Amino acid sequence: MKLQTEDTIENIKRLRSELENHFRSILKIDPRLTRKIVSFQNNKDKAFYRWYKYKEAFSSTLVEYFISKYNIPKGVIFDPFAGIGTTLFASSLLGYDAEGIELLPIGHEIIESRVFAQFNIMQEDLSIIEEWRNERPWNLNKEPMDINCLRITRGAYPDDTAYKIGQYLSELKTVEDKQVSKLLFFALICILESVSFTRKDGQYLRWDHRSERGNGKNSFDKGKIHQFDVAVCRKLYQIIKDINSPLDDSLFQDRPLRRGTISLYKGSCLEVLPSIKSNKYKAIITSPPYCNRYDYTRTYALEHALMGISESQLAALRQAMLSCTVENKPKDMEYISEAYYETNRMFEKQELINAIHKFFEEQKEKKKLNNNGIPRMVKGYFQEMTAVIAECFRVLEDDGYVFxxxxxxxxxxxxxxxDLILSQIAEDMGFEIINILVLPQKKGNSSQQMGGFGRESLRKCVYVWRKS
Ligand SMILES: C[S@@+](CC[C@H](N)C(=O)[O-])C[C@H]1O[C@@H](n2cnc3c(N)ncnc32)[C@H](O)[C@@H]1O
Structure with missing residues (x-):
């Protein structure tokens, strides 16, 4: 007699292969989609983009590539998971108005500082930034401010660095112009990791063995821990240089004279989307968090702490994120918006998700999961993405694209x-699935997965859907 789990696995295999057959002709390897272009890597030397390394970002080249390849007509381009605003800035420079939604304050800080620095800064503002870089006025400030810590960031800096950060914050209070003060604060945000004992590592912050937390417990060495003055002056120099220099390369030789406007909604897209009017956008270029357990609220804890976020605010942000960590509890979608009543019904009918969920629940019962939050996370991820996809469909103009x-x-x-599950959901909503573009290099597995189950590559893709 077959075991229950074997049945479940067979069911998953059958449903998966049906889906694969259904989308076989649409899955295409696109050699233009290199890992560099689909990640932040391609931005790391670009003016303005290089100020803050947001590992989860994609490159401006990717945005330009899709706008040009699919000939997106002029109008508004949208990103419901805006991050640091790559879609917004790249679209704006091509003359498209751009709107985005972002949940995390780190994203807001970066987008707002950049809008000021790139489009609105005046010569007298720049002079203050230059003065800070040349004079280092924080060193004259004798009374450092206390720096806000979270449980997971306590002890993150060498003592002298923590002292200097306090002096810098204290000196910032003397800067009258709010925008200039914000840009100077942003420069500080940009260097926190480099002057700390920590390194961002997907699911959490890693601690160097030289820190109190890491001492004796591990051998992790993050390499050079930068001196505060050197790091912040370099960052200020980079900011001044980029503001003063003309913009970099582009796929588009002739940039339009008119730059598009940039608007940002702060909050969860699950809450904001239902308030956006229908048929508004020409295209959506986006990347949601992946269903990979990465916890952005941990990764960006140094920055959020310095921005004054409290322990409870951080927990609330984590819960408001699209379910992508094992700590996310189920969201009451119909309470968030009645628009999600329909999408919930649609989600409940997805056979493959149900089969996968059943398998994980069985594994959980047998204590075979390395974390019991996995079934809940995966289910929540697809349930919430069903709602996001439905709302994307609604806010797009006819013939509008999603990338x-x-x-x-x-x-x-x-x-x-x-890729197949979300595309199936999109198709059920009325999208035409134009392509699932696969990156030539496949992604490896985590070491945990490799150890237990052998190697199997995972696709990294860009989905191209059209509202038809
Ligand atoms: C993969 S990143 C996108 C990065 C972006 N493409 C860029 O280039 O900067 C996903 C983003 O979604 C944000 N996010 C997660 N849950 C969200 C939610 N419920 N509403 C809005 N944004 C959310 C995360 O904070 C993160 O910045």
């Missing part, structure tokens, strides 16, 4: 074809 970057994932030996 969505995402990774497939694997848990407990079961690989989840996120």
């Amino acid at each position: 969505m970057v995402n990774d497939n994932v694997r848990y407990a030996g079961i690989s989840i074809p996120v």
Whole structure:
């Protein structure tokens, strides 16, 4: 007699292969989509983009590539997971108005500082930034401010650096112009990791062995821990240089004279989307968090702490994020918006998700999952993405495109074809699935997965859907 789990696995395999057959002709490897272009890497030397390394970002080249390849007509381009605003800035420079939604304050800080620095700064503002770089006035300030810490950031800096950060913050209070003060604060945000004992590492912050927390417990060495004055002056120099220099390369030789406007909604897209009017956008270029357990609220804890976020605010942000960590509890979608009543019904009918969920629940019962939050996270991810996709459909103009970057994932030996599942949901909503463009290099597995189940590559893709 077959075991229950074997039945469940067979069911998953059958449903997966049906989905694969359904989308076979649409899955295409696109050699233009290199890992560099689909990640932040391609931005790391570009003016303005290089100020803050947001690992989860994609490159401006990717945005330009899709706008040009699919001939997007002039109008408004939208990103419901705006991050540091790559879609917004790249679209704006091509003459498109751009709107985005972002939940995390770090994203808001970066987008707002950049809008000021790139489009609105005056010569007298720049002079203050130059003065700070040349004179280092924080060193004259004898009374450092206390720096806000979170439980997970306590002890993150060498003592002298923590002292200097306090002096810098204290000196910032003397800057009258709010925008200039914000830009100087932003420069500080940009260097926190480099002057700290920590390194961002997807799911959490890693601590160097030289820190109190890391001492004796691990051998992790993050390399050079930068001196505060050197790091902040370099950052200020880079900011001044980029503001003063003309813009970099572009796929578009002739940039339009008119720059598009940039608007940002702060909050969860699950809450904001239902308030946006229908048929508004020409295209959506986006990348949601992947279903990979990465916890942005931990990764960006140094920055959020300095921005004054409290322990409870951080927990609330984590819960408001699209469910992508094992700590996310289920969201009451119909309470968030009655628009989600329909999408919930639609989600409940997705057979492959149901089968995968059943498998994870069985594994959980047998204590075979390395974290019991996995079934809840995966289910929540797809339930919430169903709502996002429905809202994207509604806010797009007819013939409007969605370009969505995402990774497939694997848990407990079961690989989840996120690309096929989301495309199936999109098709059920009325989207035409134009392509699922696959990156030539496949993504490896986490060491945990490799150890237990052997190697299996996971697709990284950009989905191209059209509202038809
Ligand atoms: C993969 S990143 C997108 C990065 C972006 N493409 C860029 O280039 O900067 C996903 C973003 O979604 C944000 N996010 C997560 N949950 C969200 C939610 N419920 N509403 C809005 N944004 C959310 C995260 O904070 C993160 O910045």
